[in-house]
Amino acid sequence: MPKQNKPVARKFAFIMDPLERVLVDKDTTFVFMLEAQFRGHEIYFLGLRDLYVHGRQVIARARQCELTRRGTPHYKFLDDGVEYPLEHFDAVFMRKDPPADAAYLYATMLLSLADERKTFVLNKPAGLREANEKLYSLNFPDAIPPTLVTYEIPRLKTFLVEQGGEMIVKPLDGHGGEGVFLAAAKDRNLGAILETVTQFETRLIMAQRYIPEARKGDKRLIVLDGEPLGCMLRVPRDDEHRGNIHVGGNCVKAPITARDRAICRMLKPRLERDGLYFVGLDIIGDYLTEVNVTSPTGVQEIDRLDGANLEGKVIDFVESRVATLKR
Numbered sequence: 141m142p143k144q145n146k147p148v149a150r151k152f153a154f155i156m157d158p159l160e161r162v163l164v165d166k167d168t169t170f171v172f173m174l175e176a177q178f179r180g181h182e183i184y185f186l187g188l189r190d191l192y193v194h195g196r197q198v199i200a201r202a203r204q205c206e207l208t209r210r211g212t213p214h215y216k217f218l219d220d221g222v223e224y225p226l227e228h229f230d231a232v233f234m235r236k237d238p239p240a241d242a243a244y245l246y247a248t249m250l251l252s253l254a255d256e257r258k259t260f261v262l263n264k265p266a267g268l269r270e271a272n273e274k275l276y277s278l279n280f281p282d283a284i285p286p287t288l289v290t291y292e293i294p295r296l297k298t299f300l301v302e303q304g305g306e307m308i309v310k311p312l313d314g315h316g317g318e319g320v321f322l323a324a325a326k327d328r329n330l331g332a333i334l335e336t337v338t339q340f341e342t343r344l345i346m347a348q349r350y351i352p353e354a355r356k357g358d359k360r361l362i363v364l365d366g367e368p369l370g371c372m373l374r375v376p377r378d379d380e381h382r383g384n385i386h387v388g389g390n391c392v393k394a395p396i397t398a399r400d401r402a403i404c405r406m407l408k409p410r411l412e413r414d415g416l417y418f419v420g421l422d423i424i425g426d427y428l429t430e431v432n433v434t435s436p437t438g439v440q441e442i443d444r445l446d447g448a449n450l451e452g453k454v455i456d457f458v459e460s461r462v463a464t465l466k467r
Contacts, residue, residue, distance in 0.1 A: 150230040150462055152176045153184040153202055155191075155247070156435070157237050159215045168439040169235040170214075171451040173207050179455065183207070184229065185217070188236060188247045191226075198226040198253045226251070227258040230462045234263060235435045238273070238315035244434070245269060260461045263433055264415025271416060274312045274346050276431045279410055283403050283428040286349045291341045293334045299347055300325055306350035309337045322350060353425030357392060360438040361400055361421040362450060364457055366408030368396045369450050370442040393445040399426050407431070418454060 154173055162170050173183050184202040192199050204218040226232065234251060236244055248265035270276070277284050288299045289312075300307050305325040314320065321333045337345050357373030374389035400423060407428075411419065420436030422429045439450045 148463075150176075150181045150459070151184065151228065152181050152231050152233065152458070153186060153200060153229040154233045154235055155186055155188065156233075156235045158187065159185055159205070160213070162214065164209055164214050166437070166440055168437045168451075169233065169435065170207065171440055171443075172233060172235075172454060173205075174209065175449075175451040175455045177207060179459075185215075188243050190221075191247055191250045193250055193253065196253060198250050199223050200226050200229070200232075202229075226254045229259055230465065231260045231262065231458050233458075234261060234265065234268060237435050239313050240268070240272070240434055241313075257466050260458065260465060262417050262458060263419075264417075267414035267416045268433055270414055271431060271433045272312055273315075273430050273432050273434065274310065276433070277428055280403075280406050280428060283406050284348070285351055285424075285427040285429070288347045289344060290347070291338060291344055293331075293338060293341060296323075296334055296338075296345075296347055297330075300330075303349040307347050308350055309334070309345055309347045311337060311343060311345055323347075348429065351424045351427055351429075357394070358389070358429075359394060359400070359421075359423040360436075360442075361396070361404075361423055362436065362438060362442060363404055363407070363411070363419050363421055364454060365417055366404060366411050368400055368404050369453060370446055370448055371396055371400065372438060372442050372445055391441045391445065399423075403428050417457065 154169060156169050164170055177183050183205060185205050186200050186202040190201040201221050201223050203221045206216045206218065208214055232251065232254070234248070236247070248268045251261055251265040254261060275289070278287065278289070286303060288295065290296060296309065300323060307323050308320060309323050310320040319337060321337055323330055323333050327333070337343075355376065357375040359371050359373050361371040362369045371394050373392040373394040375392050376389055403421065403423065416433050418436060420432035420438060422432065442448060443450055
């Protein structure tokens with residue numbers, strides 16, 4: 141019987157929020173790390189503040205770690221932190237949770253200095269800077285609902301009438317459903333809502349037609365290299381218009397539809413161009429509403445609903461990219 145080749149052990153670094161804050165049964169980055177560890181790869185943790193540049197060399201102060209789903213704590217550091225040139229790592233996962241603030245954007249600029257012939261970064265730093273999770277959807281007009289981006293309250297009120305009296309308004313830098321309002325023409329709080337979300341016309345916001353199918357659920361579709369991997373519906377509580385898990389949305393099994401695949405085909409060339417390999421699409425009814433690129437979540441929930449192992453496919457993809465590097 142021919143001897144099978146043992147998989148090559150790689151060094152994977154994860155830029156993320158503190159490990160002590162990870163929810164082991166929900167966090168997508170956590171299962172990426174577990175899967176990589178299971179395959180024999182070395183895994184390293186670092187935060188945004190652990191990156192710096194000396195000359196043109198990007199340095200990462202990283203701690204090698206081991207994880208476990210069972211046990212307290214769920215992680216163990218194997219050292220106190222060592223400074224490595226970024227090219228020491230075969231792959232770097234940029235998985236810092238939103239918001240994409242100044243510190244986040246500066247970190248992507250540092251990551252852009254890495255030699256991409258030697259180190260694969262998921263997602264590509266330049267793509268992360270380009271892709272505001274709300275505004276990026278505007279590149280795909282055939283996929284999105286009627287949309288307005290403005291500072292101005294009178295313009296928002298006109299748009300509201302055009303959309304039949306209901307619309308969703310949201311800040312461009314929000315996440316997890318933060319700051320998202322259902323605005324209705326008949327609501328006596330309409331003026332206060334628009335003043336709040338625009339911060340008295342000093343903040344640019346997005347308004348979109350309200351899609352009634354939202355009551356049935358906001359779909360999270362996980363996309364890898366432009367292809368749909370799996371999805372779920374996040375169904376809002378009876379007393380909420382938001383389906384986000386953070387605010388009590390219920391995760392429900394859902395199929396990948398023909399419309400979902402059509403949306404992925406629309407996005408794929410642009411995602412490839414921008415190096416946005418792993419993204420989470422938010423879809424309501426037939427409409428794309430957001431493209432999540434910073435640290436898309438939902439993998440563990442979809443795994444449980446579908447009996448799947450989406451993280452395995454992601455690590456397969458990263459391994460295939462690493463195999464082409466010139467190290």
